[in-house]
Amino acid sequence: MFTLTGWARAVAATNFTEDMMTDTALESGLSGTATSPRLRFEHLSMVFPDGTHAIDDVSFTVNPGEFVTVVGPSGCGKSTLLRIASGLTEHTGGVCDVNRDSIGYVFQDATLLPWRTVRKNVELNAELHGISKSERTRRAVEAIELVNLVGHEDKYPKQLSGGMKMRCSLARSLVLNPEIFLFDEPFGALDEITRERLNDELMNLFNSEKFAALFITHSIAEAVFLSTRVLVMSARPGRIIGDYAIPFGAQRPHDLRFEAEFAEICGQINDDLKDAHS
């Protein structure tokens, strides 16, 4: 079902030919995509004007093909990490290195514009980036296919279920083919069954589209199921207190959630989180 789409291939091909044209472009192409991280935090800290110390000395990178998830107690500054990465909030210390022109931000709510149809909502980011009408229509069609919303293009957000809204929101970000996705607890408001189904689909999407992702969630199971790496954050001020490489391969069956090894990792993270609260 999930394949590298036509336009993604076309974009890759264009980059390739451009890279072949000049040596400098070739070099920057290599260093820009293959080796360097898509996101780098170094000794990052954040103190809000009111004195709230939200983040303290956080360092990690997200490389191409990595799916990094941060779990932590409520109010520990997880979402602030994403707001800093995207540039919505300015950090107060350390380094945040990311290409801000190529970010796909998936919000806690679907944040669809209620006066636009699914199709028009999916086109929004492309439209705001000045991509031509025919091109963004084409991209929207493919993104809608990728998230299984075919047949719902002309509906308005209020006609959609919560799960369908999140699919639409995801499609809106896919249209720009970003280097890195930032997910801010996107499935937090959904029921368990819908959430697991969307987790399965997001994992398939990640495997086919090969993006880099930084994902924020409360759910340990969701974190372990989706990620290549899970970071545990402490209560405020947020610090990284646990770092888990998730050993499962790329293709993860739905029933992985019920296997002993999966439960064991979840248990360890859970212990970390208990410490985080105390």
Added chain:
Amino acid sequence: MTTLDKAPAEVPQESMATPAAVGVSVPVHQPRSSPRRLRNLIPPLLTFAVFIAVWYLYSWTRFDNPAQRRNALPYPHTVITDGFLPLWDDTNGFRPILGYMWPTAKVTLTGLAISIVLGVTIAIIMNLSKGMERALFPYAVILQTVPILAITPLLTQLFGDEIGVRLVVVVLIAIFPVITNTLFGLQSTDRMHHDLFTLNHVSRWTRLRKLELPSALPAMMAGIRIASGGAVIGAIVADFFFNQGEKGIGYYIRNKQQRAANRPEMFAGTITASMFGVVMFLIVGAITARAIRNWHESASKQA
């Protein structure tokens, strides 16, 4: 229930490869059957019947002398026979009333249009910064609280005695609800939507056009609906005091006030004028419903 009957057709098609979109979508438009529509008419018609009955009762008990009654509070049927009838005659009845209604309608519509353009523009300017809002908002409030009737001589000196000054009166009354409601709408734009637009590095103009204005539309239309009623009153009041140029319905009503014998005509003129206000209100309501029916919560409530 129509909802239940329609629901199965709206369930997303499940494909073989994936368990497709979760959840059931809800049909937005529920065609209302005509019996239901008729049933909805019963309550307002009952109210109307009670109103007419009270009118008859009061008029009957209050006045013994038929001539006296006719010159003070005539029976509703007298208003029809002596005020509205004949329907189509050059000098008496409904046709001259319509003739006077037309200039007032023109002033109302033109004044309302000016109020909308000017009011929305001012709201947009106020929305640019808190400083702008603080600089302008107090004067918008003062505009609303100025007793217009008290300054009619000044208005005549400034704007003359014809259509211009009447437009000024309409705008003075109608612009405030447009400004406040539009500003409220613009400022109520979802913070997350703002973030979404910030992430796309949009210009101020794009943010206004593609996010704030559409999001403010329901509140703006509510403001225009209030303004439309005010505009009608403004135009009629202006007719009373500024009656050079084309004469409006306010002039007709005032003229019929002068002689007690003309009381039924006065009632007929007043009723026609207020019916015009109702029609304006309904038209703006219909435009609103059309503009936002697909997406706004207010549109799905049963009328």
